[in-house]
Amino acid sequence: MSSDFINGLTATAEPVARRHAGLELLAVLAVAAIELVGFTYFFDSQILAAAYAADPVRMTAKFVIFGALAVAAITLAILSLNPAAKRIGEGTLAIILSVLATSILVFDFTWRGSFSASFVPSAGMHCAISVASLALPVTLVLGMLMMNGASTQPGRSAFLAGLAGGAFGAFVFSLQCPMVSIWYLGLWYGAGIAVVSAASYLLMPKFIRW
Amino acid sequence: MEVVKFPEQSKRRVPGLDLAPVGELMARAQKGDKRAYNEALTQCEAWLKTYLPRRLAPEHVEDAIQETLLAVHRKRHTYDPSRPFPPWFVAIARFKWLDRLRSHYRHEQSELDDDHGIDSHEETVLSRIVLENVLGHLPEAQATVLKLAKIEGRSVEEISMATGQSASLVKVNIHRARKKLMKLLEKSYE
Numbered sequence: 001m002s003s004d005f006i007n008g009l010t011a012t013a014e015p016v017a018r019r020h021a022g023l024e025l026l027a028v029l030a031v032a033a034i035e036l037v038g039f040t041y042f043f044d045s046q047i048l049a050a051a052y053a054a055d056p057v058r059m060t061a062k063f064v065i066f067g068a069l070a071v072a073a074i075t076l077a078i079l080s081l082n083p084a085a086k087r088i089g090e091g092t093l094a095i096i097l098s099v100l101a102t103s104i105l106v107f108d109f110t111w112r113g114s115f116s117a118s119f120v121p122s123a124g125m126h127c128a129i130s131v132a133s134l135a136l137p138v139t140l141v142l143g144m145l146m147m148n149g150a151s152t153q154p155g156r157s158a159f160l161a162g163l164a165g166g167a168f169g170a171f172v173f174s175l176q177c178p179m180v181s182i183w184y185l186g187l188w189y190g191a192g193i194a195v196v197s198a199a200s201y202l203l204m205p206k207f208i209r210w
Numbered sequence: 211m212e213v214v215k216f217p218e219q220s221k222r223r224v225p226g227l228d229l230a231p232v233g234e235l236m237a238r239a240q241k242g243d244k245r246a247y248n249e250a251l252t253q254c255e256a257w258l259k260t261y262l263p264r265r266l267a268p269e270h271v272e273d274a275i276q277e278t279l280l281a282v283h284r285k286r287h288t289y290d291p292s293r294p295f296p297p298w299f300v301a302i303a304r305f306k307w308l309d310r311l312r313s314h315y316r317h318e319q320s321e322l323d324d325d326h327g328i329d330s331h332e333e334t335v336l337s338r339i340v341l342e343n344v345l346g347h348l349p350e351a352q353a354t355v356l357k358l359a360k361i362e363g364r365s366v367e368e369i370s371m372a373t374g375q376s377a378s379l380v381k382v383n384i385h386r387a388r389k390k391l392m393k394l395l396e397k398s399y400e
Contacts, residue, residue, distance in 0.1 A: 002276070006248060006252060010248040013283070015240065016240050017287060084301050150302065152302070210281045
């Protein structure tokens, strides 16, 4: 019976295009670049210039934190699509989130972020929704790559895809958002990233076919 | 959480079967060489016939082998010939094995929730040796109910009477024990 099964598989086997992690990374970066260029084309650069002039260090730190998180999460998400890759344990995820939290706290204590400024629901909701919306292109591309890949940790790969998309969305949105209060960023940008990561974790594995 | 040490920890080496040469066959198969592909799958099947019977009940082994070979077929484009074949293949085999355990547990849990009782021993899912190894890593209440249900094959009512736990608590403890069991198994084979 097994040999019949193997013969059946063999009969349908055609040459395949091999998966290349490097090309996948380039594809994600290309989509990210298109989104970034498109977004910057439409936004009012005077807002960014004014915010940057007022607080160049914190604005730069904001870009660097979200940009670094996006790059790290995109890389880990793509690496996790190889079944033979080192498995991503809770420890790795904890390290990423701890580094992010530490960066945020150092950032805030160094430049005295305003806690009260965090709770501005109208502006905050706008930021959270924008971050989540801007997360979609990168998240979806990573989702498509997940279907083509062979992740043996579908939940974690999906979570990383959402985290990568969310972090990139936060990075792009931060280019036109003058807010630099760390509590504000943690709360509202964090909410946008968390929603995308959670949705990705819950939904994306259902589309994986092994 | 402490990682369980199983008596047999070797994941890639099955006595008498060396998967390393299969990498070259798989590389040729990716280019459309059907003879090489047939040979690669045949060798993978031989390896699975040694790997899976130690982890699954006999009636599940054949299905699990076919599922694993089908997964290899669907994901053969993800194999990188510049890297060793065994880690790639064993990761897929392990994933399909754990996937089968998970779906089996889900099925059993739904039967428990429907009050159909437990109709199979743990030997149908895991070897008794493996189960007894992990029992020591579970809280006592969970280990007791799992042992009674899965090794001794007792019903929920019988376990309830034997342990003094309510029937619903027995079900909860079995459910929690299974979840923890899966985590322990996943960790132990990382």
